[in-house]
Amino acid sequence: MQINYFAQLKQPHTHLVTVDVFLSDFEEKQNYLDIFLPVWSPGSYLVREYSRHIAVMKGYDQDRNALMVEKTNKSQWRVHWEWGNVQSIQLSYEVYCHELTVRTSHVDSEHAFLHGPTLWIGVLNQSVSSIHLHLDCPEHWKTISTALTLKYKENNQWCFSAKDYDELLDSPLELGNHFCETFKVKDKTHEVAIYGKSFLPINTLIADIETLVKTELALMSDPPYSHYVFIVHFVPALFGGLEHAQSTVLQFDGRTLLNRKEYVRWLGLVAHEYFHTWNVKRIRPRALGPFDYQQENYTDMLWLAEGLTSFMDDLFVLRSGLCSIEEYLEIQKDNLQRYYATYGRNVQSLAESSYDAWIKFYRPEENTANITVSYYLKGGLLFSALHCVLLTYGHRIDDFILRLWQRYCDNPEQGMDSEEVLAIIEDLTDANMRQKITNWIYGTDDIDFLSFYQIMAIAAQWEEAKELDLGCKIEAVNGRLMLKTVQRNAWAWNSGLNAGDELLAINGIRIYPEEAEKWMSFLAPQTEYLFLMARLGKVLELKLLTPDKEKRLTQLVSSNQEKTRALLS
Ligand SMILES: [Zn+2]
Numbered sequence: 001m002q003i004n005y006f007a008q009l010k011q012p013h014t015h016l017v018t019v020d021v022f023l024s025d026f027e028e029k030q031n032y033l034d035i036f037l038p039v040w041s042p043g044s045y046l047v048r049e050y051s052r053h054i055a056v057m058k059g060y061d062q063d064r065n066a067l068m069v070e071k072t073n074k075s076q077w078r079v080h081w082e083w084g085n086v087q088s089i090q091l092s093y094e095v096y097c098h099e100l101t102v103r104t105s106h107v108d109s110e111h112a113f114l115h116g117p118t119l120w121i122g123v124l125n126q127s128v129s130s131i132h133l134h135l136d137c138p139e140h141w142k143t144i145s146t147a148l149t150l151k152y153k154e155n156n157q158w159c160f161s162a163k164d165y166d167e168l169l170d171s172p173l174e175l176g177n178h179f180c181e182t183f184k185v186k187d188k189t190h191e192v193a194i195y196g197k198s199f200l201p202i203n204t205l206i207a208d209i210e211t212l213v214k215t216e217l218a219l220m221s222d223p224p225y226s227h228y229v230f231i232v233h234f235v236p237a238l239f240g241g242l243e244h245a246q247s248t249v250l251q252f253d254g255r256t257l258l259n260r261k262e263y264v265r266w267l268g269l270v271a272h273e274y275f276h277t278w279n280v281k282r283i284r285p286r287a288l289g290p291f292d293y294q295q296e297n298y299t300d301m302l303w304l305a306e307g308l309t310s311f312m313d314d315l316f317v318l319r320s321g322l323c324s325i326e327e328y329l330e331i332q333k334d335n336l337q338r339y340y341a342t343y344g345r346n347v348q349s350l351a352e353s354s355y356d357a358w359i360k361f362y363r364p365e366e367n368t369a370n371i372t373v374s375y376y377l378k379g380g381l382l383f384s385a386l387h388c389v390l391l392t393y394g395h396r397i398d399d400f401i402l403r404l405w406q407r408y409c410d411n412p413e414q415g416m417d418s419e420e421v422l423a424i425i426e427d428l429t430d431a432n433m434r435q436k437i438t439n440w441i442y443g444t445d446d447i448d449f450l451s452f453y454q455i456m457a458i459a460a461q462w463e464e465a466k467e468l469d470l471g472c473k474i475e476a477v478n479g480r481l482m483l484k485t486v487q488r489n490a491w492a493w494n495s496g497l498n499a500g501d502e503l504l505a506i507n508g509i510r511i512y513p514e515e516a517e518k519w520m521s522f523l524a525p526q527t528e529y530l531f532l533m534a535r536l537g538k539v540l541e542l543k544l545l546t547p548d549k550e551k552r553l554t555q556l557v558s559s560n561q562e563k564t565r566a567l568l569s
Pocket residue numbers: 272273276305306309
């Protein structure tokens with residue numbers, strides 16, 4: 001079957017993309033065709049039901065006679081016709097695109113960001129021999145950035161080809177008049193397409209992306225793509241990234257890039273998404289490709305996909321010379337602090353966290369941190385410990401990654417199972433260590449990360465916290481101080497404070513919404529206070545004894561920077 005998608009964006013201010021899909025050369029004599037729109041996007045493990053943005057699906061034969069289109073489930077349609085009369089069919093629909101995230105589409109008068117799973121329908125039970133995407137843009141839009149192959153361009157009409165439906169979905173497009181710059185590494189063109197603005201000089205931004213690419217390629221050798229596109233959206237308050245096989249989409253608040261900590265975070269995001277080129281887009285859990293776009297694709301191995309990538313991202317920034325060892329250790333300290341503050345680490349294993357990403361990690365609510373642990377966070381820490389373990393066996397994390405890559409190259413069609421990953425670890429260490437790492441993945445016992453870091457001459461410093469840790473998060477919401485989360489078994493939980501409570505006053509003194517970050521510093525330890533709260537429309541008084549100040553991890557320091565740097569490089 002041949003498929004030609006014609007997307008028309010002539011009135012971008014309406015946020016509508018009009019899509020006409022022409023299908024011809026059916027495989028068998030038949031009188032119906034099943035079509036669907038994906039319900040999720042690979043890399044973002046949540047059913048998002050993109051078809052809710054389509055109002056009507058219409059079908060026509062080659063003579064523009066209307067065909068019956070029957071909806072067969074929330075994201076699937078069956079197009080009917082009389083056998084023998086139809087050689088090709090046309091499907092027509094509009095998609096409303098007005099959500100700017102890495103996994104949704106956004107069209108307005110200035111630009112369009114087209115995310116494949118929200119727009120391009122697929123066909124079931126047909127093998128597709130050719131796919132073309134034709135785009136009809138406003139005349140003043142001069143640029144399109146995408147990993148798809150450009151076939152031709154005439155005025156404001158563009159035509160791209162994809163080798164299959166997966167590549168079409170996996171190749172987002174940025175359209176408009178955005179900034180573009182390219183650089184070459186290992187003979188491959190890397191394009192940086194930036195929509196939006198930042199205060200950072202553009203030369204620095206591009207040069208640092210190029211440095212990160214070179215650092216990652218120093219480990220991975222040859223780029224596994226013909227060209228690569230970084231689509232960047234600098235928009236206030238945005239943060240996120242999504243990996244693709246030959247491109248990535250990065251969203252960040254460009255205004256913050258002159259802040260050193262934010263800039264290092266940005267570099268980590270770039271390094272993270274780019275490393276996914278190998279880890280998850282190629283080296284991958286068995287369930288993650290080929291994909292079933294119509295339902296959840298379960299895997300208990302996101303600790304590999306995201307954990308390893310999370311450990312490597314900051315490491316690549318360090319290895320690139322773009323952050324100092326102190327900045328690197330500060331990030332690792334923050335990670336450990338977040339880990340210690342997550343009660344759910346006692347409840348959920350990395351494997352369980354991965355499997356339930358669809359219903360827990362991607363749908364956080366007040367109790368999430370009490371019953372889950374992030375496979376990014378604990379997964380990243382696990383690989384930091386594995387790196388230390390490997391050092392004691394004369395290896396490093398790089399050897400593990402190259403073994404994973406070799407396995408991918410040997411059998412690229414099939415993803416990996418955890419047995420294969422553990423076998424590589426055993427090969428690089430021994431059977432005892434394999435068992436230990438298995439427990440880290442499938443168990444909930446705490447891992448003594450700090451003792452492993454000593455191998456790299458990294459020590460932890462603990463100090464009494466400056467303020468009380470009451471075990472709850474309070475945020476200002478619509479001018480009210482609301483308890484957002486209450487940590488299980490911590491002080492607030494044991495004292496009977498609830499998520500959803502509003503804090504009004506303590507000892508008759510008003511606490512104001514703008515003090516959400518600092519009100520705890522007003523209180524002394526081991527002292528009784530009268531909390532005035534509001535809950536479900538009632539006001540209540542609670543006499544509560546504050547806890548002692550706790551010791552908190554304040555710093556990771558290297559006692560021998562030369563050694564630490566050498567063992568991390
Ligand atoms: Zn990731």
